[in-house]
Amino acid sequence: MFAFEQEDEWSVYLNRAEIIFKAAEGRKGQKPLFKPSRASLIYSHNSFSSQAQAQAAGATLNISSNIAYNEHPPCIAPFDTLEKKYLEDLRLELAHRGSYVILRAVVNPDRLVSISTIAEDENGEVETVQIYNQDDRRLPVSIVPEGQVFIVKEPFFKMTFGGGTSIRVDHVSDIIFLDGEDERVPEKWRPRPRPLARRPLDWKEDGNRFYGRKQYFEAAQCYTKGLELAEPYSEIERILLLNRAQAYLELGYTEKALADADKVLGQDPLNIKALYRSAVSCYEDGDYESAKARLVKLLKECPENKDAKDRLLRTFRRLREQRSGEYEFAKMRNEVKEWGNKKGNLDCAEYVGPVRVGHAGSKGRGLFTTRDVKFGELLLCSKAFKVCHKEAEGARFTILFNLKTKNGQSGTHSQLVQELIQILYHNPKKAKRFYELTSGDYERVKGEMVDGLPIVDSHLVMRIMLKNCFGCARLRALDDPLENLFKDPTKEDKIIAEASPTGRAEGSGIWILPSYMNHSCWANSVRSFLGDLLIVRAARDIPEGEEITTNYLQSESRVEKRQKLFRSQWAFECQCTLCEIETAESDEVKDKREELVEKALKFKVYLEQSLTKVGKGIEPMIKLVKAIEATYSTPEFLYPRVPLISPTHILHTFLVRKQRPRDVLALAKGALNGLGFKIQLKAGKLVIERYGYLHFPIISFFVHVITAAAISGQPSTAMLWRDLTINVYEVVAGERESFFDVYGRALLEAGVPVN
Numbered sequence: 089m090f091a092f093e094q095e096d097e098w099s100v101y102l103n104r105a106e107i108i109f110k111a112a113e114g115r116k117g118q119k120p121l122f123k124p125s126r127a128s129l130i131y132s133h134n135s136f137s138s139q140a141q142a143q144a145a146g147a148t149l150n151i152s153s154n155i156a157y158n159e160h161p162p163c164i165a166p167f168d169t170l171e172k173k174y175l176e177d178l179r180l181e182l183a184h185r186g187s188y189v190i191l192r193a194v195v196n197p198d199r200l201v202s203i204s205t206i207a208e209d210e211n212g213e214v215e216t217v218q219i220y221n222q223d224d225r226r227l228p229v230s231i232v233p234e235g236q237v238f239i240v241k242e243p244f245f246k247m248t249f250g251g252g253t254s255i256r257v258d259h260v261s262d263i264i265f266l267d268g269e270d271e272r273v274p275e276k277w278r279p280r281p282r283p284l285a286r287r288p289l290d291w292k293e294d295g296n297r298f299y300g301r302k303q304y305f306e307a308a309q310c311y312t313k314g315l316e317l318a319e320p321y322s323e324i325e326r327i328l329l330l331n332r333a334q335a336y337l338e339l340g341y342t343e344k345a346l347a348d349a350d351k352v353l354g355q356d357p358l359n360i361k362a363l364y365r366s367a368v369s370c371y372e373d374g375d376y377e378s379a380k381a382r383l384v385k386l387l388k389e390c391p392e393n394k395d396a397k398d399r400l401l402r403t404f405r406r407l408r409e410q411r412s413g414e415y416e417f418a419k420m421r422n423e424v425k426e427w428g429n430k431k432g433n434l435d436c437a438e439y440v441g442p443v444r445v446g447h448a449g450s451k452g453r454g455l456f457t458t459r460d461v462k463f464g465e466l467l468l469c470s471k472a473f474k475v476c477h478k479e480a481e482g483a484r485f486t487i488l489f490n491l492k493t494k495n496g497q498s499g500t501h502s503q504l505v506q507e508l509i510q511i512l513y514h515n516p517k518k519a520k521r522f523y524e525l526t527s528g529d530y531e532r533v534k535g536e537m538v539d540g541l542p543i544v545d546s547h548l549v550m551r552i553m554l555k556n557c558f559g560c561a562r563l564r565a566l567d568d569p570l571e572n573l574f575k576d577p578t579k580e581d582k583i584i585a586e587a588s589p590t591g592r593a594e595g596s597g598i599w600i601l602p603s604y605m606n607h608s609c610w611a612n613s614v615r616s617f618l619g620d621l622l623i624v625r626a627a628r629d630i631p632e633g634e635e636i637t638t639n640y641l642q643s644e645s646r647v648e649k650r651q652k653l654f655r656s657q658w659a660f661e662c663q664c665t666l667c668e669i670e671t672a673e674s675d676e677v678k679d680k681r682e683e684l685v686e687k688a689l690k691f692k693v694y695l696e697q698s699l700t701k702v703g704k705g706i707e708p709m710i711k712l713v714k715a716i717e718a719t720y721s722t723p724e725f726l727y728p729r730v731p732l733i734s735p736t737h738i739l740h741t742f743l744v745r746k747q748r749p750r751d752v753l754a755l756a757k758g759a760l761n762g763l764g765f766k767i768q769l770k771a772g773k774l775v776i777e778r779y780g781y782l783h784f785p786i787i788s789f790f791v792h793v794i795t796a797a798a799i800s801g802q803p804s805t806a807m808l809w810r811d812l813t814i815n816v817y818e819v820v821a822g823e824r825e826s827f828f829d830v831y832g833r834a835l836l837e838a839g840v841p842v843n
């Protein structure tokens with residue numbers, strides 16, 4: 089990983105990386121020309137450690153070198169079948185199939201994206217080792233302290249960005265950390281004097297000490313050691329299993345926790361702690377029926393157990409959410425607000441509405457409705473398989489760049505890959521749902537387990553992540569577009585916009601069922617986020633059996649640009665109505681439109697400056713918007729005028745600020761028509777007769793109509809639009825409860841009641 093402060097460092101970095109990777113390709117299979125001495129390697133490791141820490145602390149943005157430039161699959165061969173090699177046998181840019189090296193760390197490690205250390209082999213040769221994708225919650229020194237012996241299976245030896253060499257361990261299943269007692273540790277590295285023999289009880293006490301200090305990995309490791317020595321079916325075995333189950337729960341290893349608790353229940357079916365811990369494991373995995381059964385059993389034995397009663401109550405609520413899709417959104421939203429910059433997950437269930445996965449022809453699988461669905465209906469409320477919010481403390485915000493495809497992804501993606509790998513490694517049953525997601529043309533290795541442990545292919549995880557992840561914010565509805573319009577992009581924003589297909593800096597996550605939705609530029613559903621929930625609602629009436637689509641990009645740019653991104657990022661060509669009609673338009677029309685839109689967007693600066701003066705620049709802006717409209721020859725209900733969204737938004741915001749409500753009223757209604765909406769007054773209510781193009785910024789068009797009607801003395805019109813807007817808001821924000829939170833101030837100022 090490389091951190092940078094200046095924008096131009098970005099291209100310098102990429103050019104340099106490209107040169108180095110090309111040079112490395114040319115040296116494939118060769119021995120390194122130069123090997124630094126042990127002393128100089130250790131010296132530069134130690135000085136880099138302090139530099140890296142300083143740099144990481146001061147950096148605004150990081151480029152992750154988790155670059156898929158050389159994908160080598162993980163080792164699937166059992167350890168017994170591998171042949172021992174030494175450092176001098178390694179050749180550049182190769183994964184040494186059928187071999188392993190055994191090494192000992194000679195320094196304490198440091199960490200940027202990977203954990204980096206210097207290790208020696210039995211001949212005293214030394215090499216840098218970069219260990220990727222270990223759990224971020226652990227201190228590197230607790231994973232590979234000086235003196236730690238470890239095996240790297242099928243080591244991948246490579247040139248580094250700095251021009252040196254290193255063994256790069258991408259796959260967690262390729263590294264085995266050995267303790268001193270392991271018979272694979274060479275005799276000369278065995279601890280002397282030998283440690284005193286220990287009893288299971290000693291390990292239990294050590295484990296409890298670690299647990300008390302919240303060092304759950306270390307605690308679980310101690311309990312495991314104790315269990316290796318404990319008599320089967322003994323009391324100490326039971327205690328160690330129960331303690332380890334609790335440590336696993338803290339770590340999120342729910343499957344392992346359940347296995348330990350169930351083992352105790354196998355010997356002692358009414359063990360209270362085992363029943364409770366197994367129920368919590370089931371609850372955390374969303375298996376609320378099993379959680380309920382276990383808690384009911386527990387409460388029969390122990391009716392006054394408060395924890396069990398509370399948990400059972402929560403379980404009933406989850407079961408209701410799961411069945412009905414009824415959530416306490418206002419409460420949940422407040423909870424998310426209170427997270428501040430802490431990590432968090434909402435305590436709620438997943439709702440799967442009237443949807444199913446089915447075949448979508450050449451698009452692969454897709455999501456379909458199982459019955460007729462009305463505008464605004466909740467289709468899905470999906471819990472994240474894993475999400476990394478950029479708002480959370482410790483978020484690693486990077487640009488992930490693939491030098492082969494020249495694709496960039498800005499956000500928390502590299503952190504997401506690393507955290508996914510840990511989940512997959514420790515929860516193999518849960519992992520199955522993730523592995524069912526598409527990975528494009530990536531060739532998967534055969535085999536799920538080796539030496540009793542799951543095989544996790546980091547490159548596969550990266551590919552699945554890139555194809556299926558959603559960019560997200562914790563509370564989209566807080567980003568009031570009216571408020572944010574005149575904020576200048578920061579330097580970071582500009583770099584991100586240049587490097588990333590969406591042009592946005594975002595958190596990212598994986599949601600399993602929503603991943604089956606295919607793209608349409610004019611989608612029939614809208615997705616939104618609340619904490620770790622992804623909410624999908626119908627953006628129009630959808631008949632039974634129709635495919636549910638989502639807009640991957642929500643881009644206002646022209647068809648050729650969108651298609652380029654679809655090809656490079658997701659390997660498809662979009663054939664939606666919008667793309668078809670726009671492709672058929674002449675280049676001349678599209679060039680003209682693009683030019684006018686660019687002009688209008690630049691006008692923002694001028695308008696902003698003239699805000700303090702008497703509303704000058706406004707007439708030319710109105711003319712520009714009209715000129716963009718005039719480039720269309722197809723009716724708006726066939727072809728919504730998406731490139732008009734931002735210019736219109738700017739114009740309206742300006743008009744609102746200039747107190748020209750009548751203009752806004754007429755223009756905003758016209759803009760909604762331009763996006764394909766047909767809104768009619770029927771029996772004293774406004775109804776949407778035709779659904780147009782819908783996503784979050786469009787809400788401000790509706791809000792402009794409300795405020796403009798109120799300011800120009802039409803309170804009943806304002807109220808009608810207010811009620812309609814709340815319904816539309818629910819679709820784009822996922823819930824209606826926050827509407828007044830976001831727009832209340834603007835409405836009150838215009839004199840619109842907000843209850």
Ligand SMILES: C[S@@+](CC[C@H](N)C(=O)[O-])C[C@H]1O[C@@H](n2cnc3c(N)ncnc32)[C@H](O)[C@@H]1O
Pocket residue numbers: 450451452453454525526528555556603604605606607608657658659660661662663
């Ligand atoms: C997130 S997945 C969607 C589910 C996927 N169809 C599957 O079978 O698992 C994204 C992939 O779906 C396909 N896809 C999505 N939208 C498409 C579209 N409009 N046309 C063709 N293929 C599409 C592309 O292969 C893309 O890489």
